[in-house]
Amino acid sequence: MHSSSGNQIDFDVVIVGGGMVGSMVAALLARYTDLSIAVLEQRRPDAFECGSTPDYDIRVSALSIATQNMFKKVGAWQGVLDRRACLYREMLVWDGEESGQTHFKADDIGACALGHIVENRVVQLALLDVLDHSDNVDYRSGVRLQRYVQGADAITLVTAPQSSALDDNSDEQTLRTRLLIGADGARSSVRELANIAMHTDSYEHHALVATVTTASQQQDITWQRFMPTGPQALLPLCGSRASMVWYHNAEEISRLSALDDSSFLHEMMDSFPDRLGELTSVLQRGSFPIVKAHANTYxxxxxxxxxxxxxxxxxxxxxxxxxxxxxxxxxxxLVADAHAQGSDIGTRRLLRRYERWRRGDNAIMITALDGFYHAFKPQPQPFRKLRSTALSIADNAGPVKKLIMKYAMGTSGDLPRYAK
Ligand SMILES: Cc1cc2nc3c(=O)[nH]c(=O)nc-3n(C[C@H](O)[C@H](O)[C@H](O)COP(=O)(O)OP(=O)(O)OC[C@H]3O[C@@H](n4cnc5c(N)ncnc54)[C@H](O)[C@@H]3O)c2cc1C
Incomplete structure (x- = not known):
């Protein structure tokens, strides 16, 4: 476990941000090493006891098979299933202007599922169950990172209660670590304090997300229609509920957001494709700007x-x-392997290996998603025809289709062993 001297506590690893990704790093390190780990999180999510049925978290994610494998490895998957998760076996993507479509089915590659739709809160809480039972993890919630000082062998961080004023240093605490991991989201203060620049680009799109009820029973298919104004998606949730994501420009999203529930439902039903059936009520709504950003270095x-x-x-x-x-x-x-060999876990060499492993793959995905976004913006007719034909070809070309599916399931490429 950690050691302390005076007002300073030593940890092998400090993770700033106990969201979904930060909690996964902590859970993996706790499962495979005896390193002492501190997680600093501004806000612990509200409890969701297994067997209870609280309101849905409006934020949901499609967890790939690779992500599911990680949950199984750390012993958190049952905690997801025992709360709420909706398995999907099929994915239908179609061009809203032309006739092209691609229908992905888990059966086509001999898999049981393509993934699960899970509320973000459930993801976080299932990991927290594991962290709360790990002797080598100190999960500190209601805490924020104030500043840090870099030394050659360690980093010294100062934290403060989330509720304290920025200039109040009476409850500050000092932690020292050999490795600091910034998992504190898009507005990362670790990144900012380390002076790492971001390459950022805003999309014209904003997203409106709504939890809705549907006339049809629970489905196991995700639907996505590409319109010139942006994609529209319906993701199945448990029971006859679904999460709807509607992308459009900022003005239209703020107009839709301002409508009362009944007018909103009418507008959605008017423009919703008939093949998705009837929406019966709106449980909650929210909207987000969409930004593409990549740190110059990790x-x-x-x-x-x-x-x-x-x-x-x-x-x-x-x-x-x-x-x-x-x-x-x-x-x-990489950290577990270095530790097993008795090496320093914060060396430049180790961190460079991490960056080389992940940055290129992430850049490819960012570019591919960008390509998709631009392909479906308003285009002249010959290009639209080409785009639609490409979707139909992908639907009929077995090997191409299987490759795309494996990419979406996260099971292709140079996978870390914890994701297999
Ligand atoms: C509309 C929408 C739909 C999406 N759908 C999907 C999807 O279907 N599938 C998918 O894979 N992704 C999806 N995403 C993306 C996904 O939500 C994010 O990639 C994911 O939340 C990133 O997780 P994270 O843990 O890195 O960051 P966050 O979820 O942002 O977590 C960061 C954590 O750090 C904490 N924190 C921040 N600053 C500090 C500090 N100074 N001190 C202490 N703690 C701090 C925060 O409280 C938070 O808990 C979607 C995003 C949007 C906007």
Whole structure:
């Protein structure tokens, strides 16, 4: 466990951000090493006891098979299933202007499922169950990072209660660590304090997300229609509920957001494709701007960035969290191996290996999602025809289709062993 001297506590690893990705790094390191780990999190999510049925978290994610494998490895998958998760076996993607479509089915590659749709709160709480039972993890919630000082062999961090004023240092605490992991999301203070620049680009799109009830029973298919104004998706949730994601420009999203529930439902039903059946009520709504961002580097002296702290992608293919989870598994694997060999876990060499492993793969995904976004923006007719034909070809070309499916399931490429 950690050691302390005076007002300072020593940990092998400090993770700033106990969201989904930060908690996964902590759970993997706790499972495979005896390193002492501190997790600093501003806010612990509200409890969701297994067997209870609280309101849905409006934020949901499509967890890939690779991410599911990590949950199984750390013993958190049952905690997801015991709360709420909706398995999906099929994925239908179609061009809203032309006739092209691709229908992915788990059966086609001999798999039982393509993934699960899970509320973000459930993801976080299932991992927290594991962290709460790990002797080598100190999960500190209601805490924020104030500042840190880099030394050659360690980083010294100062934390403060989340509720304290910025200039109040009466409750500050000092932690020292050999490796600092920034898992503190898109507005990462670790990244900012390390002076790591981001390459950022805003999309014209904003996203409106709504939890709705549907006339049809629970489904096992995700639907996505590409319109010139942006994609529209319906993801199944448990019972006859679904999560709807509607992308459009900022003005239209704020107009839709301002409508009362009944007018909103009418507008959605008017423009919703008939094949998705009837929406019966809106349970909750929220909207987000969409930003593409990639950190110029994922590492600094004894510092590594993971998840949204390192990259944010267009959510149209539901890949953002899954990429972050692969960062988590790759970094944890390198750290566990170095520790097993008795080596320093914060060396430049180790961190560079992590960056080389993940940054290129993430850049490919960012570019691919960008390509998708641009292909479906308003285009002249010959291009539209070509785009639609490409979707139909992908539907009929077995090997291409299987490759895309494996990519979406996260089971292709140079996978860390914890994701297999
Ligand atoms: C509309 C929408 C739909 C999406 N759908 C999907 C999907 O289907 N599939 C998918 O894979 N991805 C999806 N994503 C992306 C996904 O939500 C993110 O990639 C994911 O949340 C990133 O997780 P994270 O843990 O890196 O960051 P976050 O979830 O942002 O977590 C960061 C954590 O750090 C804490 N924190 C921040 N600053 C500090 C500090 N200074 N001190 C202490 N703690 C701090 C925060 O409280 C938070 O808990 C979607 C995104 C959007 C906007």
């Amino acid at each position: 590492i600094a002296n004894r510092i590594a960035l993971v998840g949204d702290a390192a990259h944010t992608v267009h959510p149209l293919a539901g890949q953002g969290l899954n990429l972050g989870m692969l960062d988590a598994a790759s970094l944890a694997e």
